[in-house]
Amino acid sequence: MNLQSLDTPWQHAAKLRRILLLALILITSVIASSHMADILPHRGSTRIELAIVIVFATLFAWISIGFWEAMAGLYTLARRVDRFSITLGIEGDLSLDGSGARTAILIPVANEEAERVFAGIKATYQSLEKTGQIEHFDFFVLSDSSDPDHWVEEEIAWAETCRSLHAFNRIFYRRRRVNLKRKSGNIADFCRRWGKNYRYMIVLDADSVMAGHTLVRMVQAMERHPKVGILQTAPLAVNRETLIARTQQFANHVYSSMFAAGLHFIQLGDSHFWGHNAILRVAPFMEHCGLPELPGKPPRGGFIMSHDFVEAAFMRRGGWEVWLAYDLGGSYEEVPPTLLEELKRDRRWCQGNLQHIRIAFAKGLLSAHRALFLHGAMSYGSSLLWFVFITLSTVAAITEAFRTPVYFPQGRALFPDWPVWHPQWALTLLGTTAVILFMPKLFSVLLVLLKKGQAAQYGGRVRLFLSMVIEVFLSALFAPVRMLFHSKFVFITLLGRQVGWGPQQRSDLGTPWLEALRFHGFGTLLAIVWAAALFVINRSFFWWNSPIFIPLILSIPLSVWSSRASVGRSFRRLGLLLIPEEVNQPPELQSLERSLASEPQNFASSLQAGGFVKAVVHPLVNALHLALLRNKPRNITQAIASGRSGLLEKALSQGPPALSPKEKRIILYDPLMLRELHQRVWETPDDRIARLWRVAKD
Amino acid sequence: MNRVPPIREEVWHEAQQRVLAYLQCLRLPSPENLELALKALKQARAGLDHSPEAHPVTESWRALHRLLAEEPLPDAQDRGPLERKIPSPVGIQGLCGEIQPMPALNRGSMVPGKLR
Secondary structure: OOOOOOOOOHHHHHHHHHHHHHHHHHHHHHHHHHHHHHHOOOOOOOHHHHHHHHHHHHHHHHHHHHHHHHHHHHHHHHHOOOOOOOOOOOOOOOOOOOOOOOEEEEEEEOOOOHHHHHHHHHHHHHHHHHOOOHHHEEEEEEEOOOOHHHHHHHHHHHHHHHHHHOOOOOEEEEEOOOOOOHHHHHHHHHHHHHHHHOOEEEEOOOOOEEOHHHHHHHHHHHHHOOOEEEEEEOOEEOOOOOHHHHHHHHHHHHHHHHHHHHHHHHHOOEOOOOOOOEEEEHHHHHHHOEOOOEOOOOOOOEOOOOHHHHHHHHHHHOOOEEEEEOOOOOEEEOOOOOHHHHHHHHHHHHHHHHHHHHHHOOOOOOHHHHHHHHHHHHHHHHHHHHHHHHHHHHHHHHHHHHOOOOOOOOOOOOOOOOOOOOHHHHHHHHHHHHHHHHHHHHHHHHHHHHOOOOHHHHOOHHHHHHHHHHHHHHHHHHHHHHHHHHHHHHHHHHOOOOOOOOOOOOOOOOOOHHHHHHHHHHHHHHHHHHHHHHHHHOHHHHHHHHHHHHHHHOHHHHHHHHOOHHHHHHHHHOOOOOOHHHHOOOHHHHHHHHHHHOOOOOOOOOOOOOHHHHHHHOHHHHHHHHHHHOOOOOOOOHHHHHHHHHHHHHHHHHOHHHOOHHHHHHHHHOHHHHHHHHHHHHHOOOHHHHHHOOOOOO | OOOOOOOOHHHHHHHHHHHHHHHHHOOOOHHHHHHHHHHHHHHHHHHHHHOOOOOHHHHHHHHHHHHHHHOOOOOOOOOOHHHHHOOOOOOHHHHHHHOOOOOOOOOOOOOEOOOO
8 A cells, every 4th residue: 555644735725724714704703793783773882782792793703604614615616626635546446455454443332222233333344345355344342331221132233243244253342341431431441452453443323334435445545644643534414214304414415515525625634523434543542532531520520521522632732633534425324313312412512512611721732623622612602692692682672662762862972862773784684694504505505406417316406406495494493492402501511510421312203292392391481471572562573583482482393293204204205305315325224224124133032022131031142141241250248149149039029120220230240140040030930920031921 | 748739731831831932042943842842841740750849840941951951952954153152051151262252452551641
């Protein structure tokens, strides 16, 4: 393999591009803000109006970043030549022979559906096998699952996958007993144990699927550019059926290529790491990317939650480059199936991103990564600012309605102070904001239309355009709901309250009405009160704010309706919100679909029970679990022995429903107890116990 | 002297079901299943003659376990490499080394970076 460093002066180009971006953002924001001040009755001269203008300026600067990045992406994609593309020069043979590079593919999981995880691994493995390069790769499923059922199901799925693919000693499974630092700790643990065996590691998410040729190309790119520490792909969202998820899939496919190209244009070798679907050079990662704990208590202190951004910053601090391979296909992920699942994820991300504010000012980091930390924090902070903006505007509108105008304030003045309201100026500003928000979407669609045959992948030109209109309409409906929740998350995090880190729901199960009521009830009530107050006090302001409070009032049915897979499928039948992977399904996704469509058939499927019961009852699962456990019987104190004896009797007489997850884990960790329980369950003459443990039929 | 009441046929039926359920989990072909089940039940009946206080279900399963321990599991058509890799449910301790869920350790260090 030809080893050569990047010979392009990207740092210089990056500097110029960032200065240009900053200038464009500042100019547009200053113009829009002064326009905003002019619109206000007192032209920004009162305290509340000044606050409104400041918040507006910040928000406008925020949306300008996205706009100008998208324009940079448009420029990059329209030129069709990118001298800084990291994938340049890797178009040749799909071969790693002679490179000596070994790559570990890591799949960290924590209480995920084992069936889905291993179906994804199977699809990726088979695709890689077809490239003929499988011998350069090993797979590691790194489990942090604490749920006893998930733990055992993972073991079964691992064994079954290895059996069906003849991949023993190629696909490995490790479960950590102590989940220190969660995902980042799990990967660090891998590095400490086996990192020295590999030059690269590719990190996947539990729902990731990657094409074999993409994996090989990623390794080739790393080999070609030895200064690169992290190479991130831009994953495409696929496989979801619910309306909200299909909307996001469509947006991801049509718009994200432009935004990703724009990010690349600005960042070049100072790019992001998104935590998955990326390749990392193991040695520098081990040297530079160990994560410290932050002083103080969570959520502001403690272990770093959103680790990926920090790892990218540390990699750059160590002198290694971080690139985004925005033009490399064959990288897939799934989006949350419902609005509530998305919001649950956002709550974790919000907490992690706000924690980054502290890191942004740490010594030794590059300014580009400091900016990324602040950008990440603003992703959620902007919602709170929007909320503040609406609140201030409402207060100003109500105050204005009740206040008697003072035309001749104290002091000398040539003219009276005449509060003026210019609706046509306000409309101009609204139009400008809409252009900033929606123009990139329109340009993205144009880019698709300009590429020969691309529009057909989205159902044709008309359907593509209609899908964009639907996406814009739905995004506008969901935006106030997201804003309210994100504001709450920021507020809660700033108050120092922590959130749990549970598993994500990855299946297309809809949101029940009661759950929607529980989550959206407060927002609905708030919007009703707010709308009613505006209607009575200031009618014109009421109409101006109707696009915000109407979606909030409708948030319960909106959340439920958009979570229905049946609704999403109806749109698909009409050829709307289609994505290319639905029109021409890639082999990897076909394989995944086949695996998930069929009933899971494995050596333990004859017993219909949860993982824990299978480990106790099923002789093969019991044997497999004991073999994987590798625990030698230890000398334990009399008190512990007595406690375990009591637990064994409880398990036997009361059955699995009486056991807590902790008690189940104790049993699963103890080979002697598990073996004895297996024997006693099978030989029990007591019919009730036999039925409890599923060794006798009801 | 207390006389042990005669065992009802339903209890033996239950023992038979239990033995068959266990063998079904081992995914042996039907003829092998039946042969092993018959042997186990026969041994259990003989055992009960010597210790009449024992229960047919317990005795049958223990007999089956002894049978499985005495001879290796018969080869079956649908027993793939996995079943051959997974150690027999009896004598587990001696066979634990057969499955390699992880490669051999090759330890390195990864020290947390500093943030000031």
